[in-house]
Amino acid sequence: xxxxxxxxxxxxxxxxxxxxxxxxxxxxxxxxxxxxxxxxxxxxxxxxxxxxxxxxxxxxxxxxxxxxxxxxxxxxxxxxxxxxxxxxxxxxxxxxxxxxxxxxxxxxxxxxxxxxxxxxxxxxxxxxxxxxxxxxxxxxxxxxxxxxxxxxxxxxxxxxxxxxxxxxxxxxxxxxxxxxxxxxxxxxxxxxxxxxxxxxxxxxxxxxxxxxxxxxxxxxxxxxxxxxxxxxxxxxxxxxxxxxxxxxxxxxxxxxxxxxxxxxxxxxxxxxxxxxxxxxxxxxxxxxxxxxxxxxxxxxxxx
Numbered sequence: 001x002x003x004x005x006x007x008x009x010x011x012x013x014x015x016x017x018x019x020x021x022x023x024x025x026x027x028x029x030x031x032x033x034x035x036x037x038x039x040x041x042x043x044x045x046x047x048x049x050x051x052x053x054x055x056x057x058x059x060x061x062x063x064x065x066x067x068x069x070x071x072x073x074x075x076x077x078x079x080x081x082x083x084x085x086x087x088x089x090x091x092x093x094x095x096x097x098x099x100x101x102x103x104x105x106x107x108x109x110x111x112x113x114x115x116x117x118x119x120x121x122x123x124x125x126x127x128x129x130x131x132x133x134x135x136x137x138x139x140x141x142x143x144x145x146x147x148x149x150x151x152x153x154x155x156x157x158x159x160x161x162x163x164x165x166x167x168x169x170x171x172x173x174x175x176x177x178x179x180x181x182x183x184x185x186x187x188x189x190x191x192x193x194x195x196x197x198x199x200x201x202x203x204x205x206x207x208x209x210x211x212x213x214x215x216x217x218x219x220x221x222x223x224x225x226x227x228x229x230x231x232x233x234x235x236x237x238x239x240x241x242x243x244x245x246x247x248x249x250x251x252x253x254x255x256x257x258x259x260x261x262x263x264x265x266x267x268x269x270x271x272x273x274x275x276x277x278x279x280x281x282x283x284x285x286x287x288x289x290x291x292x293x294x295x296x297x298x299x300x301x302x303x
Contacts, residue, residue, distance in 0.1 A: 032069035035096040037085065039105065041077040041158055041188040044213045046274065048075050054270035061266050066257035071097060078187055079105065079157045086113055095242035103128075103235030104160035107288060111297045114242050119255070120282045121237035128280075128287070129233035131208040132159070132170050135196055138226045145174040145229050148203055152182040154195045155205040165295060170205060170231045197221050203228075209236075235287040255281065 036059065043051065052075040059071045074096070076082040082105075089095055090113075099106075099115070106115060120128045136142045142151065148171070159166060163177050177183055180203075186192040189206035193214075196204040208230065214222065261267035284293060 033072065034069055034094075035072050035074045035089075036063075036098060036100075037074040037076065037082070037096045038100045039076045039079070039082045039102065039158070040100070041079075041156075042190060042207060042210055043077070043188075044190065044210060048077055051075060051270070051274055054266075054273055058261065058264065058266040058270055062257045062260065062264060063254065066253040067097070069097075089242075098239055098241050100237060100239050102158040102160075103238050103287065104162065104165070105158060106238035106240055107235075107292065108160045108162055110240075110284070110293070115240040116242070117238050117240040117284045117287075118281065119239040120235070120280060120287060121239065128235060128237045130236045131233055132156070132205050132231040133208055133211060133227045134170065134229040135193065135204050135206055135225045135227055136202060137196060137199070138224055140202065140226070142203065142228060145171055147228075148175050149179045150181040151202040153177075153180045153203045153205070154184050154186050154192045154201040156189050156192055156207065157185040157187050159205070162295070165292075169234060170229075172229070172231075193221070193225070197224055207236075238287065 052073045056073040059073055064071045074085065076085065082101075086099075086109075099113075100121070101109075106117065109115060110117070134145070134148075142148065155166070155170075159170075167173060167176055182201075184201075186195060186204075189210040192201075192204035192206045193210065195201040211222075211227075262271045
């Protein structure tokens with residue numbers, strides 16, 4: 001996943017030595033193939049296909065040789081497509097090398113997808129976090145979170161499906177989604193913002209990274225909206241592998257290749273286009289509290 005297009009998103013590299021289907025012990029020279037998958041719908045005017053092409057060039061030149069296999073970049077902009085892909089990987093026993101996800105999606109699927117978070121993205125030395133802003137039109141009579149009751153709301157799909165966590169973090173526990181008049185998911189912060197701007201929804205939830213990226217260039221839209229509330233900082237980019245054997249030497253090689261991303265011609269082209277920085281290793285507990293991890297594990301337990 002790559003973040004793509006926002007300041008602060010970045011990519012980490014990891015290795016899961018899990019042979020693809022049909023790998024033969026008698027043919028060790030056969031080239032192994034694996035995917036690297038990203039889910040970042042907010043590209044802020046960037047072309048997802050071009051993002052994938054630029055990163056594939058770097059992967060072919062550096063990451064593939066470092067980890068000893070052919071790697072295929074997969075880029076997803078819709079949560080449903082990502083879920084379908086992961087489920088197919090599980091059925092076929094062909095896990096991707098790693099997944100780069102928005103934090104809430106990674107947290108919610110940590111147990112269901114057997115995800116092991118071993119690195120996260122950091123840009124410019126900042127923590128891999130962002131804030132979600134509750135926005136309305138500037139001429140709206142909505143002044144506080146209490147005014148959201150009975151109003152139409154559109155929220156970014158990458159937030160995930162944990163309604164209680166959404167209410168607690170985004171709404172500060174002051175309003176429940178059941179109290180909102182109409183609630184729908186949008187595929188990205190951009191579409192949420194446009195829905196508010198063009199009055200198809202009264203309230204939108206968008207990432208502050210989008211507001212930062214758009215405000216200098218789209219003054220008409222910027223002047224037309226007003227921020228009612230900001231969430232506390234929440235994890236943004238999470239890099240995880242599916243459960244399997246990890247090779248210390250191969251993992252080290254992959255991480256070293258990733259940290260050199262912005263120092264190579266191919267990597268710099270991608271970095272310049274997506275504004276991604278460097279890699280920092282981490283674990284789930286670096287980003288989430290014990291309560292968060294317990295809550296995330298129980299999201300699908302009742303289904």
